[in-house]
Amino acid sequence: QDELHRPAFPYKFKFKFDGCPNGCVCAMARSDFAVVGTWKDDIKIDQDAVKGYVGGEFAPNAGAHSGRDWGKFDIQKEVVDLCPSKCMKWDGSKLSIKTADCVRCMHCINTMPRALHIGDERGASILVGAKAPVVDGAQMGSLLVPFVSCEAPYDDVKEVIEKIWDWWMEEGKNR
Numbered sequence: 001q002d003e004l005h006r007p008a009f010p011y012k013f014k015f016k017f018d019g020c021p022n023g024c025v026c027a028m029a030r031s032d033f034a035v036v037g038t039w040k041d042d043i044k045i046d047q048d049a050v051k052g053y054v055g056g057e058f059a060p061n062a063g064a065h066s067g068r069d070w071g072k073f074d075i076q077k078e079v080v081d082l083c084p085s086k087c088m089k090w091d092g093s094k095l096s097i098k099t100a101d102c103v104r105c106m107h108c109i110n111t112m113p114r115a116l117h118i119g120d121e122r123g124a125s126i127l128v129g130a131k132a133p134v135v136d137g138a139q140m141g142s143l144l145v146p147f148v149s150c151e152a153p154y155d156d157v158k159e160v161i162e163k164i165w166d167w168w169m170e171e172g173k174n175r
Helices: 047-055 075-080 107-111 155-171
Strands: 015-018 033-039 088-090 095-097 122-128 142-148
Touching: 033 155, 047 075, 075 088, 075 107, 122 155, 142 155
Parallel strands: 015 033
Antiparallel strands: 033 122, 088 095, 122 142
8 A cells, every 4th residue: 555655766756747848837957757838830920910029019028028118129139039949030021930940948939929829739748857956056857758649548648657667666866
């Protein structure tokens, strides 16, 4: 009975779940096993809304920085140039994203939420091995499964968990 409630692991094993790559719960950096919501297909672009942001019709960052004078919104400087994978292009009238190069950091979507939306093929990424030591700071886990469909009864995720637990019981270090 005790084995069912508390498996005999060498040390604790933490799970964290984030609904999207924004990482509000810090799952990627503070757990042994992180499940992070993501998508597989193209980011949806509403070109009229993109022009609305460029023209000043919509406040960037969903108005989070309103009340301060940041000047005119510059899509090239504030979105395209800050993309870590450099997968975006702005030609002055149209925004394009090369999905194959996108790392799904959510910066562009956070900056222009009316213009950009995640794709329809939704699932999760699985990361393992993160740690948050006090001196060094949080260290992100390694991406084990880039995309897995997450639908009840979640057998794909459970299968990965069981294999990791089998390994952890044998190889995990005490503290």
